[in-house]
Amino acid sequence: MLIPVTLLTGFLGSGKSTLLSEILRDQEFANAAVIVNEFGEIGLDDFLVTHSKEQTVAMTTGCLCCTIRGDITQTLLDLFEKRETGQISPFNRVIIETTGLADPAPVIHTLVTEPRIAKRYMLGGVVCTIDTVNGLATLAKHEECQKQIAVADRLVYMKTDIEVDEAALHDLYNEIKHLNPLAIKQDRHGVDFSLSNLFDTTLYDPKNDHYDIARWLNDNVLHTHHDSHHHNNSGIETFSLIFDDPLPSRAFLLAMQLLISNQGKDLLRIKGIVNLQEQSDRPIILHGVQHVFHEPLELEYWPSEDHRTRLVFITRNIPKQTIELFFKTWLSYDAEQVLEMSR
Template identity: 45%
Template sequence: MTESVLAPTDPRAPAPIPLTVLTGFLGAGKTTLLNRMLRDPALADTVVIVNEFGEIGLDHLLIETVEEDMILLGAGCLCCTVRGDLIATLEDLLRKRDNGRIPPFRRVVIETTGLADPAPILHALIYHPYLVIRYRLQGVVTVVDAVNGSATLDAHPEAVRQVAVADRLVVTKGDLAPEGTEALTARLRALNPAATLHGSDVPPADLLGGFFGVEGKGTDVAAWLGAEAVETHHHHGHHHHDVNRHDAAIRAFTLTSDVPVPRARLEMFLDLVRSAHGPKLLRLKGLVALAEDPGSPVVIHGVQHIVHAPVHLPAWPDDDRRSRLVLIVHDLEPAFVTGLWDAFLGRPRIDAPDMAALTDNPLAIPGG
């Protein structure tokens, strides 16, 4: 009998396990943050996947080795190391959890070393037909240190992208560089106005709540989306002349609609943006009213050209019923994307020649 893969909407399917990616510059203090997570009773039943145990001094926390690659910590956290393939590790964890060989963990944190781009991890997850049902990306947390953060951002375009894809930014070592922290914070806000900013004393549980909340309940979607912060930032045009060239390539902007959007149009818009500009689209988050069911908004969540299966909320989180999409792009003029959005919503028509200028592969847009 072949194993049936339940569609994400199937009520019998187990609730997806929230997964957070913790990334950041080398030496930024991820180890300290992870150790605080592992000691926090609020984060019991968490699996932390680390690339190499070598970097993390867990000795004083070790309780018992469950299997060769896994250790169980006092707080009920399980730590496992990835020596090979992350996907194999995630599959193995599910198998052991389903067979009762390890405690039924409630969330997963994946720590990536150094300047790794979190996107491939997320791609691997989302492309895997079974893992995409069992795990759900909760968010990306990027740790930046106040001492070396600005220099790292100047030197490494990957560091700039790590900041741009984050949902939450943690600035560590602020006490060691109080005078540099303000400039760094302003730079981080400009790079990613939608992310929430935290100091190193942040309660670890606050970093792991994403759009599902720590316990899987719906949470403050508006804060997760960050649309207002992006709009305010965009309109004030904080593109200073002295901005670093890596930073200048990154833009954050929002698309809105007061009118519910037909599902087919939203799907076509997302497909076209991804096929035309996939690699330049670093992050996409949205809350959209579908014409078919405007009372139950759909949450859209993507990293680069990968977009997660949409999640329907039972109701709007507040009185703001506008559809809002937040996009963070790299080397892409926001006007291209706004033009496509307007065309799909049937706003003032764009005729075919202009359409061709907006994308590399012009497609006819159905008439409104």
């Protein structure tokens, strides 16, 4: 079984360190490995058994903490090798804390495209912390912050226990809703806050031994928003396309290839389940970031009675209407036309 990797991102001062420290105190995550850039930056001194120059350090809670030494690929491979050879305790998940200025896309690319990584790890999800005190000003000034929020699966509002201007907070919530209406949002100080819910973002649910498409796509929100789309001044839009009937395989796959090759840099994230005419009993799972896509996953059966194709897009400067027209055009061609155009 592949080891899920969760990216913990968020802009400078947004509360990543606080949230990560809380995660490490929870016994549920005792078998986690945490990768950070520098111990000093993240403020994990309370957890270290000893101050060590070693790259991997055991922690008082049972977790492992690993510094990034050069390339993230080598760090992940070294960690896995130590796990397999018994040099460190087995871990069942990895949490990568990115720097506040980091674009999460390169790390996602590594997990998807590097063959040695893809054989051992899988992208579990992206969690982003948001500073409710300074978040509105940060969003206005920093494109990195907008992108971190746009590609996240879970958004955590931090510092909500501090009194802030209600009007500014309302504007912040609206801005984030437009940037990413599909992400599940949690208030760190809300009564229903749960650390577990930050990590239930994987396609495969090991607790119930099945693929949870509804949770992965966040169907409750998807159904609410599929007839509308959301955008703001950053040019980032989140929307979904739903096709009731099975799609012609060749036309759909060629359309996806052309879309990725021509518009890849502005396709911040795409994920979905696809019903193809030639194999309508075995759905295809798609998941990609910009130019890079996971190898399509073919399921042995539909996990629910809903057999529609459902695609979620997060784009930059590509309106929903453009994507809709693109697919409508390609899916209208017959097989011979598609074959001729693909030559």
